[in-house]
Amino acid sequence: MEKGKLLYEGKAKKIYETDNPEQLIVHYKDDATAFDGKKKGKIKSKGKFNLEISNIFFMLLEDNDVKTHLIRQISETDLLVKKVDIIPIEVVLRNVAAGSLAERLGLKEGTKLNRPILEYYYKNDELGDPLINRYHITERNLATEGQLKLLDILGFKINKILSNYLKEKELLLVDFKLEFGTDSNGNIILADEISPDTCRFWDLNTNKKLDKDRFRRNLGEVEQAYQEILYRLKKDVIV
Numbered sequence: 001m002e003k004g005k006l007l008y009e010g011k012a013k014k015i016y017e018t019d020n021p022e023q024l025i026v027h028y029k030d031d032a033t034a035f036d037g038k039k040k041g042k043i044k045s046k047g048k049f050n051l052e053i054s055n056i057f058f059m060l061l062e063d064n065d066v067k068t069h070l071i072r073q074i075s076e077t078d079l080l081v082k083k084v085d086i087i088p089i090e091v092v093l094r095n096v097a098a099g100s101l102a103e104r105l106g107l108k109e110g111t112k113l114n115r116p117i118l119e120y121y122y123k124n125d126e127l128g129d130p131l132i133n134r135y136h137i138t139e140r141n142l143a144t145e146g147q148l149k150l151l152d153i154l155g156f157k158i159n160k161i162l163s164n165y166l167k168e169k170e171l172l173l174v175d176f177k178l179e180f181g182t183d184s185n186g187n188i189i190l191a192d193e194i195s196p197d198t199c200r201f202w203d204l205n206t207n208k209k210l211d212k213d214r215f216r217r218n219l220g221e222v223e224q225a226y227q228e229i230l231y232r233l234k235k236d237v238i239v
């Protein structure tokens, strides 16, 4: 499968047309940004680590009956996916207080939440991806009530699957972001990526951060953290 026209260049990925109008090629870059793009940098080999990590999660989810955009890997950094119309809502799931939630609720980072929290953010760079609720979503026509119900069910289900899986790898899934889209039949499909760019992973025993917070907060050993996640996911896998 050849790359066609470049349709979009985002902060972490490039999207290309293919000769099939229902399929896209996603190229994973090493570029890293944080704080609405104000902090910029590169993380060596991030593209190939994230692609592989995300694929492992997406295949695990497919095995658990979650439909994803995954078709197949084309190269170390290129992935063939089903084209969807992205629903402009970032669905964030949280198990432990960190980042913006810790700030907003005045919780100490690391506080275990009594039950998982699901939040919606409006995916809109100009507005800085604000936190929104169901009423805002209806007002701006971002999704229907029915679609939102499905996003909630899928969000909590994915959280359970990933948390349990990561626990076996001695990793704590603190929080993460999901993006969904609709295919040409109107079905809701998990899209984008699940990686250390979009999740917080802490070592279960030491709480060491193994995700993009190492870049955001200048903690060092950034690429080693991404590599460590991939290593743990692949450890004990019989091939």
Ligand code: ADP
Pocket (backbone or CB within 6 Å): 009, 010, 011, 012, 013, 014, 015, 024, 069, 081, 082, 083, 084, 085, 086, 179, 181, 191, 192, 193
């Ligand atoms: P951003 O747009 O936030 O800078 P990226 O650099 O990751 O993020 O760009 C990837 C873009 O591709 C995102 O806007 C994402 O919503 C979109 N996308 C991801 N998967 C698909 C898909 N299967 N079909 C269409 N668009 C997708």
Ligand code: UDP
Pocket (backbone or CB within 6 Å): 090, 092, 098, 099, 100, 101, 129, 175, 176, 177, 197, 198, 199, 200, 212
């Ligand atoms: N996240 C993301 N993309 C965004 C915003 C957040 O992938 O545009 C992820 C982030 O990596 C974390 C979770 O969503 O795993 C919650 O992020 P938070 O709201 O705490 O924001 P942050 O502290 O990253 O600003």
